[in-house]
Amino acid sequence: MFKIAFHPLYKHPVPDNHRFPMAKYELLPQQLLYEGVVQKEQFFEPDFPDLKSIYAVHDKMYVTDFINLNLDARAARKVGFVQNKQLVERELLLVQGTIDAALMALNDGVAFNIAGGTHHAFSDRGEAFCMLNDQAVAARYLIDHHEIKQVLIIDLDVHQGNGTAEIFSGFQPVFTFSMHGKTNYPFKKEQSDLDIALEDGIDDATYLQILNDILPDLIEKIKPDFIFYQAGVDILASDKLGKINCTIEGCKQRDALVFSLCKKHNIPVQCSMGGGYSPHLSTILQAHAHTYKVAKDLF
Template identity: 45%
Template sequence: MSLPIVYHPDYVTPLPEGHRFPMPKFKTVYDILLADGVVDSSSVFQPEIAAMALLQSVHSPEYSNAFCNGQLDRSAQRRIGFPWSEGLVKRTRTAVGGTLLTARLALKYGIACNTAGGTHHAFPDFGSGFCIFNDLAVAARILVDEGIVGKILIVDLDVHQGDGSAYIFRDDERVFTFSMHCGENFPFKKQESDLDVALPSGMTDAEYLTSLEAHFPDLLSSVNPDLVLYDAGVDPHKDDQLGKLALSDEGLWQRDEIVLGRCIANGFPIATVIGGGYSKNIEELARRHTITHRVGAELYRRL
């Protein structure tokens, strides 16, 4: 078997023409992984749609019901950034189910990678910045509540701060939140993660990787998690439309080798989500997202 990955055709739903969220990328990531032989079809797992009870382990019944029934008010819907549709509800809930499945697969196989996920700007009672339900938070909360794991480390290297996750787990000792992001980027009102590293705009590979090496290995050994959830957003890339950092493909590759490599070498199970990445060129963007899966596949082969 190759690296376990998680995908569902419902990860994609149509958006209005010209919408700046690159919705088709999820399917393109999946297609590239199979076409390039990074994974074979026998290691593709399909998630179930997340039940309301799962969503409500993190989100308020008022918010989750209103969104799922298309009853959010206009300003709440605008803050999310997507027009409401039945397809959007299905994709959102399926992606949450996908991250939970990825986490369970990581516990079984040592590593597993979703082809969606990383909606870290979602708070318990509102969505924001293309994020509706917080998949990382739901997966973490469900697994610790079930007692399957005692401690989870969320490593969020998307260029934007993981503000929703930081808020959700602010008083929950079972989940440690680490966010390394561009300090001058959205969200402009930051929350307090257990560890925040705010980077200046324009940072390039060498400084970025030095900063990661300065924090991550020590963090991993001090938190000593039973599971790592990794938001591997590629929006720190120099060509990203919404990022303000200046990493190259090689820099992202090395970043993922540090995170995944350290976890695997030290026996920490790790589940990855693709996180943010914004470009009009879907093929190029999707290919960039597959860096994480390529690094993961190589490490999985050596397990």
């Protein structure tokens, strides 16, 4: 059985503009248990990380200022959350949750973090609800402390993983692949190792065809020892910030394609949930729950 990182503090911070659906982090575990997708013993609570693992990808001064609540007003506004101790604790626990899940995936094939996918966090700053880049930290941790030579980060959130791209620019052991909305945030894109910019309004068939044309060959070419998957569900047509017209079924098929390729090539995969901003929380929960259902069927 795969494992899932979850901590009660995942739910606490409230963003300045109240658009970020924090309740999903508390409700998704309940939904998965209610539907019988997972069992209670599959959840684990991460502890606080060794800061050295964070310094491996983030500027030490930035991390120190964030932890001590000393970010200047401009930096704090770009993040979007009210700065407080609970937020700091949440972000640290979130990062360790992804590290732990990655280690568990080495044995179980797949593991999850209920939160995470904070791909807008740069090496020296945070943006758009992202303070520390959980999958970047975990990727570097595997490379530095385990026999992982090549990592592939698959970022299918509707927004480009600009922070991840910046962190690993020129770092060959990590290949960054981002498939995102062309006209969506961030409006100034970074350069991933492979960027696929999607036109507004594309449907399931087009989205899945593009992904299927690229991902199998990319995995064959890169031959990763480990995959990190950012599984944002903001590609849904109902998403307030998305501009892509995928359905819940299309989102499920996307997840099935990623996980089936990981399974086929025997590549461990850690999945963080990423974004989702549909008006109805039930839509977000349903889409995220499908990601777990697909993994349960395949692993």
